[in-house]
Amino acid sequence: MNVALAQSASQGTRVLSYAGALLETMDAALARHTNVFIMGQGVDDFKGIFGSTTGLAEKHGAKRVFDVPLMEEGMTGIAIGAALAGDYPITTHIRADFSFLAMNQILNLAAKYRYMFGGLMSCPMLIRIVVGRSWGQGAQHSQSPQATFAHFPGLTVVMPSSSQAILDMYPAIIARHPGPVISIEHRLLYNLDFTVSDTGKHVPLGSYVAREGTDVTVVATSVMVLEALRAAQYVHDKAGVSAEIIDLNSISHPDWDLVAASVRRTGRLVVADTSWLEYGVAAEVCRQLVVRDPRLLKQPPSLLGMAPAPCPTAKSLEDIYYPSQHETVDAILTQVTGAGHGIPLPVERSMTEGYKRFRGPF
Amino acid sequence: MRSDREPLPKTTAIQLYRSLFLARRSEEYIVEHYPENLMRTPMHMSMGQEFVCVGVCAALDGTADVFASYRSHAAFLAQTHDTDRFFSELYGRTSGTGEGKGGSMHLAAPDQGHILSSGVVATQIPVAVGAAFANLRLATGRTAVAFFGDGAADAGVFWESLNSAALFRLPMLFVCEDNGYAVDTPRAARQVAASLTEAVKPFGADAYEDDSGDVESVYTLAREAVTKARRDRRPAFLNIKCCRYLEHVGIGTDWNWGYRDQATVEREWIARDALKVQRARLASHQVGESAIAALEQEIESAIQASVQRASLAPIPTPDRLHAGVFHAKA
Numbered sequence: 290m291n292v293a294l295a296q297s298a299s300q301g302t303r304v305l306s307y308a309g310a311l312l313e314t315m316d317a318a319l320a321r322h323t324n325v326f327i328m329g330q331g332v333d334d335f336k337g338i339f340g341s342t343t344g345l346a347e348k349h350g351a352k353r354v355f356d357v358p359l360m361e362e363g364m365t366g367i368a369i370g371a372a373l374a375g376d377y378p379i380t381t382h383i384r385a386d387f388s389f390l391a392m393n394q395i396l397n398l399a400a401k402y403r404y405m406f407g408g409l410m411s412c413p414m415l416i417r418i419v420v421g422r423s424w425g426q427g428a429q430h431s432q433s434p435q436a437t438f439a440h441f442p443g444l445t446v447v448m449p450s451s452s453q454a455i456l457d458m459y460p461a462i463i464a465r466h467p468g469p470v471i472s473i474e475h476r477l478l479y480n481l482d483f484t485v486s487d488t489g490k491h492v493p494l495g496s497y498v499a500r501e502g503t504d505v506t507v508v509a510t511s512v513m514v515l516e517a518l519r520a521a522q523y524v525h526d527k528a529g530v531s532a533e534i535i536d537l538n539s540i541s542h543p544d545w546d547l548v549a550a551s552v553r554r555t556g557r558l559v560v561a562d563t564s565w566l567e568y569g570v571a572a573e574v575c576r577q578l579v580v581r582d583p584r585l586l587k588q589p590p591s592l593l594g595m596a597p598a599p600c601p602t603a604k605s606l607e608d609i610y611y612p613s614q615h616e617t618v619d620a621i622l623t624q625v626t627g628a629g630h631g632i633p634l635p636v637e638r639s640m641t642e643g644y645k646r647f648r649g650p651f
Numbered sequence: 652m653r654s655d656r657e658p659l660p661k662t663t664a665i666q667l668y669r670s671l672f673l674a675r676r677s678e679e680y681i682v683e684h685y686p687e688n689l690m691r692t693p694m695h696m697s698m699g700q701e702f703v704c705v706g707v708c709a710a711l712d713g714t715a716d717v718f719a720s721y722r723s724h725a726a727f728l729a730q731t732h733d734t735d736r737f738f739s740e741l742y743g744r745t746s747g748t749g750e751g752k753g754g755s756m757h758l759a760a761p762d763q764g765h766i767l768s769s770g771v772v773a774t775q776i777p778v779a780v781g782a783a784f785a786n787l788r789l790a791t792g793r794t795a796v797a798f799f800g801d802g803a804a805d806a807g808v809f810w811e812s813l814n815s816a817a818l819f820r821l822p823m824l825f826v827c828e829d830n831g832y833a834v835d836t837p838r839a840a841r842q843v844a845a846s847l848t849e850a851v852k853p854f855g856a857d858a859y860e861d862d863s864g865d866v867e868s869v870y871t872l873a874r875e876a877v878t879k880a881r882r883d884r885r886p887a888f889l890n891i892k893c894c895r896y897l898e899h900v901g902i903g904t905d906w907n908w909g910y911r912d913q914a915t916v917e918r919e920w921i922a923r924d925a926l927k928v929q930r931a932r933l934a935s936h937q938v939g940e941s942a943i944a945a946l947e948q949e950i951e952s953a954i955q956a957s958v959q960r961a962s963l964a965p966i967p968t969p970d971r972l973h974a975g976v977f978h979a980k981a
Binding site: 430599602607609610 | 973
C-alpha cells in the first residue's frame, strides 16, 4: 500500500517507509547536532527499534547511540539530567506500555522543569514510544497513551501518521523545540511505504487537512488517519460522499481553529482515535467544539476508538476491539445520510487484514 | 554438577523427567504449528531453560504460589501440568486460562498455584513479595516464588523487592533464570557487578548459584533453599544459569544475528541438555527404553488431546469483549 499525501507534488517525490523516514531523521540529527544522542533498549542491536536506528551506532559511535539496561525510570532521569546540561537526548520505548515505568520522571520532572523553576531550566528531549497492535499483542503491549501524556501541561505530544510527518516534524523538534516532546509512533506504520516530498514543508507541528471534503469532518490520529483516508475514498466511490480528513497530528497542541472551521462548514463530525474514548482525544475534540459554539454540530458526532476494555488476545475479540475500515465507513455514512444509509460496507475488516506482511517481530 | 549430592530416588527422577518432557514437547508442538497462524499470540519460548522451573516447582511441591514472567510456558506447565488450559489459551479459546483474553504472556491458574505471568519485565516480582507477605501474615503455611530473567535484575523494582522481602523477613524464593541476555544484550553490557549472586547478598537474602544445567541439581538446591528460608525467615535468591535455545520472542533460532555463537552454545549447553541428561539418568535407574517411550507417548497423547479439545472449544463471542473489565455490582 502506498499512501500519498494529498498535497504531495507529483514531481520530486520518492517512496519511503515509515521506518526509513525515522532512520533518516535519526541519522541526520546525529550528523547535524553534536549534542544529540540516542539511548534505549536495543537501539544498537540488529533489530534497531524495528529498523529505525539500525547501523547508527556503527556510523556515529557507541557514545552517541547506545543500549541501556532495563531501567526506564532511570534512563529517563538520565536523559533529563543530560538535557539540563546541554545535551539533546532521544530515548526509545519499543512499546508505549513500557514508558509507563518512566512516568514518574516524565510527569513529575520533565513536564514541569521549565515552569517549576520559573523558566530557569528546560529539558529539550525527544521520547519515542511505539504503540503495538494486532497478532495478540495483548493487554500490556498495545496501549496508546496520547491522551494521558497530553493531559499533563508541559509535554508536547505528537503522533506522526506518515513518513512525511516524520521528515517534516522530527528535524524541527530536535533543532528548535525547547521542551520535552513525546512522539507516539505506531508499529503498524513502520513497514508501510509512503510517497514523500523532500521540498517544502507539508506537515506542521500542529494539525493539517489530509483530504479536503465538504460533507463531514473526520478528525483522526496516527494509523486511524490512514483508515480514514481509505474510508473517504470508499464513500466517495460508492456514495458520492465528500469527507474531509484532518490529521490531528499534534495531540497537545492541535490546530483547533482548523478543526472548528471545518466542522462549521460540514456540521458533522467523526473522530477516529487509536485509544480509548473515555477522557481521551475524542472527548477533547468535542470539548473544544462545544466551548467554541455548541451549535457547530448539526447532530451528535460519531466517535471511534478502542473498546473500553484491556486489549484481548483472541482474534475474535481483537478484531472487534479496534475501530476498523468497516466502522469508519459506517460512521461517515451515518453522519451524512443517516443510520439507515443502506450502502454496503467494505468487507475487509481492518487495516491489519490489509497488511499481510505484518507477522512481527513484535 | 554438584558431585556431593545424594542421588535422588527413582520416583523423583521420573517425575522430573515427565515434567521436563511435558514442557519441551509442548513447545516443540508450538514450533511445528505456529506457522499455521492459529496461535495468534507472541511467544517467548522457554526451550532449553525448562529445567529451572521444573526443578524449583517440583521441589516446592505445590507449597508456593508461582509468579512468572512473559517467558511463562515452562513455569506454567511445571507448576500445573495443565496442557488443556495452556493450549486453549494459546489458541484463543474460551477454555483457556484467561478465556482467550490473555495469550502466551499472561497465563494463570490460581487454583493450581500459578498466580500470574506478566508481560512487562520484573512486574511480577513485587507481587510475589506481596503474596509471601500475606501468606505469612495469614499463617497459611504457603509461600511464594518469583521467576524472572537476569534482565529483571537490571530493574530497580527487583532490588526494592529483594530489600523489602528481607526487611519483612519473608521466606520466599527469588529464582533468576539467568540465561545471560536481556533480549540480545549480554549481562556484562548491563551490569557492572561481576556476580549477581554476590551483589544480592548484602540485601539480606541467602544467595545460591547453580551452573550445572541439571534439573536434579536445581531440585536439590531449591529444597535446601526453601527449607532454610522457612527456618530462618529469610528470602532466598537462586541464580540458576541456563540457556535460551531460541530467539527472545518467536519460535526461531537467532544464530544468524551473530550476538552469540552457535558452536559455543551447542558445546556449552545443548550438549548437556537437561532433558537428555535426565533421560539417560532414568536408564541408570533401570527404567527401560520401552518404559521411557511409553511415558513419552502418554505425554504426547495428552498434548494432542489438549490441542484437539482446544480446537473444539468455543472462540470468544463478542459479548465477552466487555465482560470482566469492572467488577459486577454487588
